[in-house]
Amino acid sequence: MKPPSFKYHAPRSVEEAAGLLAEHGYDAKLLAGGQSLIPTMNFRLAQPAVLIDLNRIPELAYIHPAGDGGVRIGAMSRHVQVEKSDLIAQAAPLIHETMPLIAHPQIRNRGTFGGSIAHADPASELPAALLTLGGRVQARGAKGARWIEADEFFLGLFTTALQPDELLAEVRFPALPARAGFAAREVARRHGDYALVGVMALVGLDAGGACNLARLTYFSVGDGPTPAPQAAAALIGQRPTSEALAAAAELAASADIPEPVADIHATAAFRRHLIKALGKQALQQAFIRAGGAA
Amino acid sequence: MSETMMISLTVNGQRYQRQVEPRLLLSDFLRHELDLTGTHVGCEHGVCGACTILVDGVAVRSCLMFAVQADGCELLTVEGLAPGPEQLHPLQAAFRQAHALQCGFCTPGFLMTLAPWLAQHPNPTDEEIRLALSGNLCRCTGYQHIVEAVKMAAEIC
Numbered sequence: 001m002k003p004p005s006f007k008y009h010a011p012r013s014v015e016e017a018a019g020l021l022a023e024h025g026y027d028a029k030l031l032a033g034g035q036s037l038i039p040t041m042n043f044r045l046a047q048p049a050v051l052i053d054l055n056r057i058p059e060l061a062y063i064h065p066a067g068d069g070g071v072r073i074g075a076m077s078r079h080v081q082v083e084k085s086d087l088i089a090q091a092a093p094l095i096h097e098t099m100p101l102i103a104h105p106q107i108r109n110r111g112t113f114g115g116s117i118a119h120a121d122p123a124s125e126l127p128a129a130l131l132t133l134g135g136r137v138q139a140r141g142a143k144g145a146r147w148i149e150a151d152e153f154f155l156g157l158f159t160t161a162l163q164p165d166e167l168l169a170e171v172r173f174p175a176l177p178a179r180a181g182f183a184a185r186e187v188a189r190r191h192g193d194y195a196l197v198g199v200m201a202l203v204g205l206d207a208g209g210a211c212n213l214a215r216l217t218y219f220s221v222g223d224g225p226t227p228a229p230q231a232a233a234a235l236i237g238q239r240p241t242s243e244a245l246a247a248a249a250e251l252a253a254s255a256d257i258p259e260p261v262a263d264i265h266a267t268a269a270f271r272r273h274l275i276k277a278l279g280k281q282a283l284q285q286a287f288i289r290a291g292g293a294a
Numbered sequence: 295m296s297e298t299m300m301i302s303l304t305v306n307g308q309r310y311q312r313q314v315e316p317r318l319l320l321s322d323f324l325r326h327e328l329d330l331t332g333t334h335v336g337c338e339h340g341v342c343g344a345c346t347i348l349v350d351g352v353a354v355r356s357c358l359m360f361a362v363q364a365d366g367c368e369l370l371t372v373e374g375l376a377p378g379p380e381q382l383h384p385l386q387a388a389f390r391q392a393h394a395l396q397c398g399f400c401t402p403g404f405l406m407t408l409a410p411w412l413a414q415h416p417n418p419t420d421e422e423i424r425l426a427l428s429g430n431l432c433r434c435t436g437y438q439h440i441v442e443a444v445k446m447a448a449e450i451c
Contacts, residue, residue, distance in 0.1 A: 001338065002317070002319065002322070003317045003319070003360075004317065005296040005315070005316075005317050006296070006316060006317060007296070007297075007316070008299065008316035008360070008362055010362075010363075034358055034359060034360075034363075035340055035355075035358055038319075038340075038357075038358045038359070038360075039338070039339035039340050039358065042319075042338045042339055042357070043339065051316070053362075053363060055363060080352075100425075103429070104343070104428050104429025104430075105353065105407070105411070105426060105428075105429055106343060106346055106353050106354055106355050106407060106429050107340060107355070107358075107429065109352045109353055109354050110352075110354045110355070110358065110359070190428060191424075191425060191428040192428045192429055
């Protein structure tokens with residue numbers, strides 16, 4: 001099908017875009033890479049009256065080091081730029097490892113880092129990575145800028161804390177703590193398709209080799225990125241033995257996410273199986289990277 | 295019809311200026327405004343890869359861009375891939391020789407995905423080739439001959 005008519009604006013600055021958003025509010029949609037919005041419009045599931053195209057705003061496309069050893073990613077950075085960035089590989093290795101999992105090469109050439117996070121698709125990788133790494137996003141609007149922590153940003157199915165007059169300008173990740181390890185895992189029918197289940201893990205070890213940090217976030221199991229706090233809590237203070245990791249992954253499936261979504265792609269029972277299997281694999285790899293045997 | 299906008303862009307080395315509606319997809323612009331029907335339209339939601347073209351040297355889905363977004367850009371479609379009317383691009387020659395197409399509907403998308411990729415990966419492994427092609431669907435060949443054609447093209451290039 002073909003998209004419905006809309007009024008098109010291509011502002012040249014964030015200020016100009018913010019002014020247009022303030023003027024049009026709920027009638028307007030921001031067009032970033034368009035790799036989710038345009039298919040939705042082609043199907044006429046979305047019929048925005050006004051499109052504000054962010055592709056002509058160079059000030060939104062950058063990848064910079066942050067003062068604390070972390071990184072700052074401008075919202076209009078293309079996935080492929082983040083994927084190929086040496087700074088990301090070194091300062092945000094979980095993001096580096098996640099990028100090739102996102103869709104297909106042609107989509108990554110056009111799709112944007114900020115767009116993926118603002119879209120908050122429950123099957124997408126970057127919202128889960130943002131939560132796992134404890135990142136935050138900068139929202140900008142005509143009234144100014146504000147920072148939103150990851151755990152306050154995702155509110156539900158395709159819903160975030162961004163107001164209708166705000167755009168997502170920057171994503172920031174802190175440096176990894178010392179003796180930390182990470183992993184990203186997913187299962188999809190075809191490489192680059194939406195994950196049936198995916199998981200991000202971040203763990204840390206103390207000097208004695210016991211776990212002092214554990215975060216586990218699943219995606220494609222519910223309405224948005226889905227943390228597994230009980231599984232994570234069970235690991236704290238434990239040595240990362242194979243039994244401890246299996247028990248934590250079991251807890252993720254039985255206590256944290258006992259009723260994952262069921263759809264034509266996978267039953268709830270299959271997703272529960274994947275929650276366990278992928279959770280254990282991700283924890284294993286994360287602890288090995290943190291320097292502990294698992 | 296909503297208000298139109300003037301765009302100017304280069305396609306296969308030729309300059310074009312056209313008045314278009316903002317809602318016109320780049321794929322439809324190429325096919326219906328410029329009569330460049332080599333760019334095929336399969337799914338129109340970014341899954342099949344048949345409409346892949348190069349925008350400023352980068353492979354993208356032309357069904358997931360509006361023509362107005364290509365204002366000022368340099369495009370390459372499958373019509374501009376071969377170096378001349380009597381000559382095939384090495385990928386095209388290899389596809390023909392290795393029987394990497396049957397109905398041919400998906401072929402322009404495969405070629406346009408592969409052209410820039412092969413330039414950056416001159417000695418690809420089977421697995422790298424399959425990953426690079428993960429965003430293109432072919433319902434005839436079973437992909438095996440396509441992978442063989444890419445390896446053949448890598449040797450010619």
